[in-house]
Amino acid sequence: MRRAPLAIAALALAGCSHGAVLELTLELPDRGDARFAVLDAAPGAPPDGAGPTVAFAPGDEAHVSLVAGADLEAPLHVRVRFCEAPDCAGEPSPPTVRARIERAFYPGVKTSLTLAVPPPPATLEIDACRVQGCIEGRGAALYCVDGTHVCEL
Amino acid sequence: MLSRWAALALALALTAPATSSAQAEGDVDRARARYAEGLAAVDEARWGDALEAFEASYALSGVGAALFNVATTLRALGRHVDARAALERLLAAHPELDPEMRAAADAMLREERARVATLVLAGLPPPPAPRALLDGVEVADDGARPLRLAVDPGPRHVVVTADGRAPFEWRGTLADGAIERVDVRLAPAATGGDDPEILLWILAACGVALAAGAVALGWAVWEADEPRPDGPQVIRL
Numbered sequence: 001m002r003r004a005p006l007a008i009a010a011l012a013l014a015g016c017s018h019g020a021v022l023e024l025t026l027e028l029p030d031r032g033d034a035r036f037a038v039l040d041a042a043p044g045a046p047p048d049g050a051g052p053t054v055a056f057a058p059g060d061e062a063h064v065s066l067v068a069g070a071d072l073e074a075p076l077h078v079r080v081r082f083c084e085a086p087d088c089a090g091e092p093s094p095p096t097v098r099a100r101i102e103r104a105f106y107p108g109v110k111t112s113l114t115l116a117v118p119p120p121p122a123t124l125e126i127d128a129c130r131v132q133g134c135i136e137g138r139g140a141a142l143y144c145v146d147g148t149h150v151c152e153l
Numbered sequence: 154m155l156s157r158w159a160a161l162a163l164a165l166a167l168t169a170p171a172t173s174s175a176q177a178e179g180d181v182d183r184a185r186a187r188y189a190e191g192l193a194a195v196d197e198a199r200w201g202d203a204l205e206a207f208e209a210s211y212a213l214s215g216v217g218a219a220l221f222n223v224a225t226t227l228r229a230l231g232r233h234v235d236a237r238a239a240l241e242r243l244l245a246a247h248p249e250l251d252p253e254m255r256a257a258a259d260a261m262l263r264e265e266r267a268r269v270a271t272l273v274l275a276g277l278p279p280p281p282a283p284r285a286l287l288d289g290v291e292v293a294d295d296g297a298r299p300l301r302l303a304v305d306p307g308p309r310h311v312v313v314t315a316d317g318r319a320p321f322e323w324r325g326t327l328a329d330g331a332i333e334r335v336d337v338r339l340a341p342a343a344t345g346g347d348d349p350e351i352l353l354w355i356l357a358a359c360g361v362a363l364a365a366g367a368v369a370l371g372w373a374v375w376e377a378d379e380p381r382p383d384g385p386q387v388i389r390l
Contacts, residue, residue, distance in 0.1 A: 021380040043390055054386045065382030069390040076390075110380035 018108030020068040022101075022131070025114040026080065030059035034082035034095070037117075041066055044074035046098065055086035068105040076104040080117055095120035102128040106151035109133050184214035191222065200230045217247030221254060228265065234303050237265040270306045270327040275299040276337040278315060283339070286312045299334075306331065313337050 028037045036055040039062070040047040056062035066076070078099040083091050097120045104111060111133035113126070129144035134151040143150050191206030204226045211219035224239035240262040244255065277283050277300050285292045285300065288310050292302055306329045313321040318339035327333055 018379055021382055023383050039388075041388055041390060051390070052388050054388060056386075062386075063384050064386040064388060065384055067382060067387060067389045108380065110383075 020072055020105035020107060021110045022066040022068070022076070022104040023110060023112040024064050024066055024078070025112070026056070026062040026064070027114070027116045028056060028058050028060055028062055028080070029117055029119045031082045031095070031119070034058055034084065036083050036086045036088075037062065038081045038083050038086065038088050038094075039064060039078065040081075041076060041078045043069060043071045043076055046077045047079050053087060058082060066104070072105040072107060073103060076101040078115075080120075082120055097122045097124070099124040099126055101126040101131065103149065104128075104131055106133060106149070109151050111151070180213045184210045184216070184219070187213065188219060188222075191226075195226070200226055204230065217243055217250045218254065220247070221258060224258070224261065228261070231305060231307070233265050233268045233305050237262065237269055237303075240265060268306060268329045270304050270329065270331040270333065272302040272304050272309065272311065272327070273299050273332065273334045274302065274311070274313070274337050275334055276339075277313065278339070283313055283315045283337075286314075311335060313339065315339050317342055 026037075026039070031037075035057075037058045038053050038055045040049070040051050040053040042048070042051055054064050078101065080097045080099075081088050081091075081094045082096070083094045085091065088094055097117050099115060100123075101113065102125075104113065111131050113131050115124070115126070118124075128149050129147075131149070132143055133149075134153075135143065145153060187206045188210040191203045191210060194200070194203035194206060204223065207219055207222045207226055210216075211223055220239060220243045224236050224243060227233075227236035227239055240258050243250070243258050244262065250258070272287075274285060275298075277285070277294075277298060279296060279298070281294075283294070285294060285302075287302060287304060292300075294300060304327060306327045308324070308326045311321075311323040319342050321337050321339055323335050323337075325333060325335075
């Protein structure tokens with residue numbers, strides 16, 4: 001009988017919302033003075049450097065999977081720093097491109113976005129309707145209907 | 154077969170002046186009518202209807218001849234235990250009975266006593282724990298052991314039940330006057346299914362099993378639907 005609460009809790013957990021993943025593709029600019037394009041991201045606020053990073057070669061097409069935490073609705077902030085070191089160590093102010101994605105994640109959905117990263121410094125505002133998900137197809141404004149993302153319909 | 158002279162005796166009795174203030178004239182009329190119905194039913198071999206009519210006639214008139222016809226009808230129905238009881242009652246309760254009818258009742262009683270079979274139920278626990286059913290009807294248990302049951306010959310079915318015990322069942326066919334011993338064995342109930350506490354535990358276990366199954370299924374579905382990263386480069390926010 002002591003297992004009953006556990007079972008109920010597990011059932012409730014099973015009924016909770018799923019996680020979410022954004023498959024982010026970056027078309028990185030070529031920067032002769034940087035060896036690495038270092039990417040990090042954070043929900044709700046720009047990354048502060050404390051989170052994990054991945055490094056790519058500038059000029060390449062980079063692909064990274066961003067797995068959402070608890071907050072799916074907050075804007076996703078992505079930062080690409082062009083550095084000499086793969087972790088940008090000792091480089092307090094490298095050239096940086098910032099992007100703010102209005103909404104990237106939906107429960108139980110794998111979304112995708114391809115960004116053409118401009119040369120730094122730059123700041124991008126990405127509308128939620130540019131994030132592909134829930135229906136097939138590509139193109140700006142394709143993923144919203146009357147301002148509501150199809151993943152919310 | 155029902156004797157016509159018994160019918161005549163009844164008719165005479167019913168047409169005689171009433172000697173009891175309790176025997177109202179209306180009752181006599183109704184008794185006579187029911188008796189006629191019984192005779193008609195006998196002619197058509199409608200023994201059930203005949204028995205009902207004769208019993209009603211006897212209840213209304215109290216005349217021994219009506220009870221005699223009740224007994225003969227019971228015998229025709231194969232209800233020898235009841236026929237025996239009716240004849241014993243007739244002979245005990247009706248000293249005024251015509252000598253010829255009394256002699257006939259005596260002879261019929263001897264025949265019925267010879268036909269009634271006996272089931273001897275051995276191994277019964279003392280009352281009130283056991284409950285015995287003979288052909289689906291609960292039998293009176295006077296506490297005597299072994300319990301002796303007067304039964305009609307033919308196929309019989311006995312079921313004995315007791316709290317916490319598995320039901321005991323016996324089937325058999327008894328010949329006229331047979332005495333059959335039945336050893337009643339009341340084994341403990343196999344699963345304790347009659348125990349409310351055990352039932353509750355079983356239900357609780359089933360509930361836990363169902364819940365665990367639901368969790369496993371839900372978890373499997375949830376896992377199957379969970380989006381997973383495509384490539385090796387992953388950032389978990």
